[in-house]
Amino acid sequence: MMILNKINSPADLKKLNNQELHKLSEEIREFLVNSVSKTGGHLASNLGIVELTIALHSVLDLPNDKIIWDVGHQSYVHKLLTGRRDRFDTLRKFGGISGFPKPTESEYDSFVTGHSSTSVSVALGMALAEKICPNGQPRNLRNAGSANPPDGLHKKYISVIGDGALTGGMAFEALNHAGSQQDIPLIIVLNDNGMSISKNVGGVAKSLNKIRVNPRYRHIKADVKSVIDKIPLIGKPLKLFIQNIKMVVKKLVVGNSLFKDFGLVYLGPTDGHNVKKLIRVFRKAKSLNKPVLVHVLTTKGKGYKFAEENPNKFHGIGMFDSKTGEIIDNSNGEPGFSETLGKTLCNIANQNKKVVAITAAMPDGTGLCDFAEKFPDRFFDVGIAEQHAVTLAAGMAANGKIPVFAVYSTFLQRAYDQILHDVALSNLHVVFAIDRAGCVGKDGETHQGIYDLSYLLHIPNMTVLAPSCNTELAEMLDFAINNMNSPVAIRYPRECSGEPCSTFIRENADILIISIGTMLSTAVDAAEILQSHGISATVINARFAKPLDLELITKHANGKKIIATIEDNVEIGGFGNYVESQLGLNIVKFAFPDKFIEQGDIAEIFEKYGLTAEQIAEKLVELY
Numbered sequence: 001m002m003i004l005n006k007i008n009s010p011a012d013l014k015k016l017n018n019q020e021l022h023k024l025s026e027e028i029r030e031f032l033v034n035s036v037s038k039t040g041g042h043l044a045s046n047l048g049i050v051e052l053t054i055a056l057h058s059v060l061d062l063p064n065d066k067i068i069w070d071v072g073h074q075s076y077v078h079k080l081l082t083g084r085r086d087r088f089d090t091l092r093k094f095g096g097i098s099g100f101p102k103p104t105e106s107e108y109d110s111f112v113t114g115h116s117s118t119s120v121s122v123a124l125g126m127a128l129a130e131k132i133c134p135n136g137q138p139r140n141l142r143n144a145g146s147a148n149p150p151d152g153l154h155k156k157y158i159s160v161i162g163d164g165a166l167t168g169g170m171a172f173e174a175l176n177h178a179g180s181q182q183d184i185p186l187i188i189v190l191n192d193n194g195m196s197i198s199k200n201v202g203g204v205a206k207s208l209n210k211i212r213v214n215p216r217y218r219h220i221k222a223d224v225k226s227v228i229d230k231i232p233l234i235g236k237p238l239k240l241f242i243q244n245i246k247m248v249v250k251k252l253v254v255g256n257s258l259f260k261d262f263g264l265v266y267l268g269p270t271d272g273h274n275v276k277k278l279i280r281v282f283r284k285a286k287s288l289n290k291p292v293l294v295h296v297l298t299t300k301g302k303g304y305k306f307a308e309e310n311p312n313k314f315h316g317i318g319m320f321d322s323k324t325g326e327i328i329d330n331s332n333g334e335p336g337f338s339e340t341l342g343k344t345l346c347n348i349a350n351q352n353k354k355v356v357a358i359t360a361a362m363p364d365g366t367g368l369c370d371f372a373e374k375f376p377d378r379f380f381d382v383g384i385a386e387q388h389a390v391t392l393a394a395g396m397a398a399n400g401k402i403p404v405f406a407v408y409s410t411f412l413q414r415a416y417d418q419i420l421h422d423v424a425l426s427n428l429h430v431v432f433a434i435d436r437a438g439c440v441g442k443d444g445e446t447h448q449g450i451y452d453l454s455y456l457l458h459i460p461n462m463t464v465l466a467p468s469c470n471t472e473l474a475e476m477l478d479f480a481i482n483n484m485n486s487p488v489a490i491r492y493p494r495e496c497s498g499e500p501c502s503t504f505i506r507e508n509a510d511i512l513i514i515s516i517g518t519m520l521s522t523a524v525d526a527a528e529i530l531q532s533h534g535i536s537a538t539v540i541n542a543r544f545a546k547p548l549d550l551e552l553i554t555k556h557a558n559g560k561k562i563i564a565t566i567e568d569n570v571e572i573g574g575f576g577n578y579v580e581s582q583l584g585l586n587i588v589k590f591a592f593p594d595k596f597i598e599q600g601d602i603a604e605i606f607e608k609y610g611l612t613a614e615q616i617a618e619k620l621v622e623l624y
């Protein structure tokens, strides 16, 4: 029987010896490749973290101790080991298990994550909360620093953070704070694979890479070990002496590490695919009862040839053939919006030398790879640092460039103040190319792009556009770069349905429907259904969410029994609300409600929230 099939909780894992743990890692890898090839998901990161997760589960007392998985996309192994193996065929599906940690799914998931660089703050916050007694008196932590503080905290708090997530500013804010809390038993596990989604960028990544590839460290380590091994009966003092040399050498090589400067104990670097070594270093970290950083070196995609060779492709992947690594293509053949953005931007940048492109660690996802290759001096990958990206763009715009920041809607949320204070207040010409807007489907609650209209429409000076098809996106990008001189946001989802873009005017119609972005095809379909009920509807493709084409809208709103809006944003603060405030008329709004929207196929989600053409038409017939 497979060992994996006997593991239902960490207690089962603790019964295994080293050999069995090794076999378990192999079984987990095989399981993950097979399972994710059928559901899609974040494969490469999980293949890289198998031994690390096994070791943490072996050493810690879960669920009493708390692991916070940064981003959370690498929590599949953790899910497999905590009783969710049998539900893996439902991964990321409607009603199925989430691709991210979710406390409502399991007591072993201690916090929701999905967006990067939050784990150190969360773990530290949890630990500090435990430190404070219910009556507000601090717990006596005088004995912290000893192995078993009688009066110390009862739980361990662990942040598992990748070197990519470490590029986010919030992680550094938290490290800075953590170092000042010397009585807190915080363990930060740095899962360093040299990769974000693409190759990791920046100064810290460079310095980590030095440690990773430094042959001096590797050789010296091996030499010292072989010297120790060759001495048949060494006395304790000699052994200690040699070990001390090892430490000194390591300090010389690792140097005055950044983490030590933050006030953290630095352990490592440790081979992240050696369970025995990992268990040893985690035990040590646990015994210290103070803020510790354990530096673990792993290989993204480990053990699956295709993912090791191309971790970027297998970071987040759809269904694929596990034998060949080939993606099973079930797209509609239309280029996605990201591809159109990338191509159009290259064309525009050829003519307009002021154009620069910025990404926050998502060159692939946002379609900027060609641009990066063609215009290396005008391309900036800032790491997972959306806030910095926006203000960097503001600086560039203030000095004569036209920056285009291509970013997912959900990740731009964290740069709200930078958009408002650093870009809009000075009316700077920054273009936001907002990808994955609307419902994102399988990533679920943490990644829905259904808030951007609400966080952009009320910002003065901001123009907000939404294309209904690829042609419109290309035109809008050209307009935003070459015809505007103030902040512009263009928001669009991943998929382009390929429907022709049109404003669909019926003279003397009964109802006016105004749609924004790709909801146009739904609006046109709803109008057709209404027609079959004897109700005629005019459909306006708004294109501009702000400023509205009030002349056109008012002209067609005149005398209509019902004016409706359709959008893939939340209702509150969204397009319909904005139209209502500008027109001063009551609007029937079709939008997402005031709740977090779960994972599932986009069509399933639209149906659940009444956003299909049939449901919209039915509702309008009812109201008519």
Ligand SMILES: Cc1ncc(C[n+]2csc(CCOP(=O)(O)OP(=O)(O)O)c2C)c(N)n1
Binding pocket: 045, 048, 071, 073, 074, 114, 115, 116, 161, 162, 163, 164, 165, 166, 191, 193, 195, 196, 197, 300, 360, 361, 362, 384, 386, 411
């Ligand atoms: C705020 C934010 N921006 C972007 C992302 C998209 N994203 C998901 S994982 C990832 C790379 C993470 O790299 P790392 O932490 O090193 O983990 P690895 O996948 O290499 O294991 C990125 C950029 C995100 N989740 N959150």
